[in-house]
Amino acid sequence: MSEAAPAMTPATARRDRRLRLKAGGPPARILIALLLSILSAAALIAVSGHDPLSAFAAIAKGAAGSEHQIGASLNRSTPYLLAGVGVALCFRAGIINIGAEGQIAVGGAGAAAVALVLPGAPPLIAIVAALIGGALAGAAWAGVATAIHLGRRVHEVLATLLLNFVALLLVQQLLAGPLGQFGAGFLQSPLLPRSAWLPKLPGFDAHPGFLIAVAAAAALSFVLWRTPFGFALRVAGSSRLAAAYAGFSLQRLTWGAMLTAGALAGLAGGVEVLGVHRRLIEGFSLGFGFKAVTVALLGAMEPLAVVPAALFVGLLESGALAMQRQIGVPSALVTVIEGLTMLYVLAATVVRK
């Protein structure tokens, strides 16, 4: 609380608010939006000369037809959910954090690095240490963006977005150097020691990451609605002038939200590395951070609602390949469905005004 309160005129606040996203609409609207996007997708499939119903059936079967497939879908949803709840927290506070993409990549590198330097540790310790390493790395990367944003007054969209590219190159550089596997012919790290692998959940072909992610969503929902810190975040998201008047430090709130989101994104990278690939691979998280933004908006920036949103996207994507294999509808269509869903959901939440 040492910094001088920022002088903010109503005019700058108004300009600011236009950039800030509003909290989402009622669930009914979002369900209608989902329904519309499915109908639109059906039309597209029909136009491409296939039967929409059998295509959807193939997606459903591919996504959840067996324990193995359910596991794969849960694994797929996990990084979206972890990073998505963090993004949702930032959006709620009126901070447009588009940096999850880079924070996930750096988090994955952090987790892999810790796992590689602790080859002899007992399993539980190795896993926890590696995940903490991932979270810290993600938080640090978000911290860089926050420092640039607050210290140099660079808009947070630019600061977070541009650092994504730096993060991807940084991970590449690490794989070409200290973390890389010599002679692999591909930018990847050596296989991590077995003690750092995430175990499988009994009965499912899934790692426990999804459970961690659901716990994180529940925790953030609690923070948002049941603590003064969450209250302050929500006030800041609604009106910066009111937050300053209430005596909240906007700098501290921004640090809090950004570091939390960065840690969760880093954790998402760590879980992906330890649970799925068991090594750091170049581009292992390509697009995850932007999916996290999709999922946060789809979940109306409400941490608990991000859970079904992340599951929706995860199931859809893991069913897509099955659809392509079985009836020849290109899996890229799923990207179209995701895009349409976003459009409909945003339209549904903007109509509210």
Place this chain on the structure above:
Amino acid sequence: MSALLEMRGIVRRFGDLCANDNIDLDVRPGEILGLLGENGSGKSTLMKVLFGMLSADAGSITFRGRPLVKHTPGEAMAAGIAMIHQHFMLIDAMTVTENVMLGWPEAGRILRVKEIASRVREASRRFGLDLDPDSPIASLPLGRRQRVEILKAILRNAELLILDEPTSNLAPAEVADLLMILRRLRDEAKGIVFITHKLPEVLEVCDNVVVLRVGRVAGRAAVAGASRGQLAEMMIGRDVSAPNDAGSTPPSGAVRLAAKDFFARGLSRLTVEIRGGEILGVAGVDGNGQIELVEALTGLRPTTGGELTLDGRDITQATVAARMKLGLAYMPADRGHTALVKDMSIAENLMLRDSRRPPYGRGPLLTKASGAAKARALMTDYDIRARDPDFRVARLSGGNQQKIVVARELDRQPAVLIAHQAAWGLDPGATRFVLDRMIALRNAGAAIIYVSSELEEVLHISDRIAVMAGGGFAGIASRSEVDARRLGLWMSGRAA
């Protein structure tokens, strides 16, 4: 003469609340009709129904002999109804002419700037608006901006003008000009609905008044035969002629707030002391440093020099939160974005500045149950009318919104209160309520700075009066020593 507007049996409900209950309203050409009523009495709802912003549940509207059914604001405008809102719908960066052309088909697909500018000049002369077509809106004082809105209505051939509390933001001289413009419009056979709380203006300019109370017509009168007391009584159902015990005894308490050579951006050096048990009224035309003063005192604006102490402690560089902890309460004038978070609930707004303190919070957690109980108690105590504490503030009337701010800041039992336009937009009953609460706080030993451009309020409540002009105090004197002439001189920036 046949009516310009006939509204018959208008009913509009919001859930189980009946905001308009079978209201009839007539306006003749060349008539200024005063529409009076307390906050939440249904004036705004009725006008929104007329302008097509809300639909009526029952009733009919006839305008210039033609029925208006399920109309949109666009259709209302096309029919000749213009609404001049409290907050102007103008673009600051554009000139008067450009604002007039905005959204107006007659401006042409290829803009006929010169022609419109000459029409602006002509209408401005005819109605005494005194507007230069080429001045940017940002350079105009509020009174002139309002005339741009009136000009837009005239050029669009409006026959009926609705003015929603048009004088609430104006300096006294600007009010006089506005009333003169309204008379000219009346002489041109326009109909005018003048929504206001201020009885002197009604007496001065209106032909007839309609008073609404809880959604019904409580009375109609021709102004020529009515007195101020009668109208006020009709409005809130009791007499409000105000006794004034201010300034009778000199404050005896210790100095609570002291500023020495204090200044910030937009202010000149100020030195002033306020004692416990004293209300310092700060009058002056808006825009003479009032916002800068209250923001610097409360910590929202960095102090650039001098010294500020609260109960002897130096708070010159203290944060907003630290000042609050030492007992500094603040009611900002900007209700919409600063004092309240409109898309949050009443309960959340009541705890806006106290969420870490009981009964709203303890340690790192919010205590929802005790917070809601507290909110309920404050709603009863301060007469905030809503179903429950979870009600969204945006859906409350302006008066009820302000009562939330008042309840929150007074309930903390502050050592020093800074109130800026605390009774702005309130009806006489609610204004009285707010002022009484502040006088009670003063009598309990607090020091109060009451900043308002309403001279009448300042005179009513203050023990001492300061006048701001050009970012500093043009003069300061005890209540018993000031008179209208001296205040007027100070307001115009001349030190006496």
